[in-house]
Amino acid sequence: MTKPWRPDAQSFAQFMAGLPxxxxxxxxxxxxxxxxxxxxxxxxxxxxxxxxxxGAARELAYxxxxxxxxxxxxxxxxxPAGARIGSGR
Numbered sequence: 317m318t319k320p321w322r323p324d325a326q327s328f329a330q331f332m333a334g335l336p337x338x339x340x341x342x343x344x345x346x347x348x349x350x351x352x353x354x355x356x357x358x359x360x361x362x363x364x365x366x367x368x369x370x371g372a373a374r375e376l377a378y379x380x381x382x383x384x385x386x387x388x389x390x391x392x393x394x395x396p397a398g399a400r401i402g403s404g405r
Contacts, residue, residue, distance in 0.1 A: 354368075
């Protein structure tokens with residue numbers, strides 16, 4: 317049985333093997349910096365109570381310690397708009 321993805325994987329492996337080590341390390345460093353910036357933006361937005369993607373206010377049941385029922389399980393809550401939030405587990 318042929319594997320149609322196999323030639324693509326092999327050609328990609330050959331391409332990667334031909335790249336200079338410095339270029340790979342440079343791209344990796346750029347990706348690390350971008351990931352750190354995105355993480356920082358997420359943390360700041362989360363602390364401010366906003367979604368880091370759209371900026372909308374977040375409403376999370378687990379943000380409220382009173383959301384837990386007596387058995388320690390999460391209770392569903394109603395948001396101001398009437399949408400159910402929380403897992404209900």
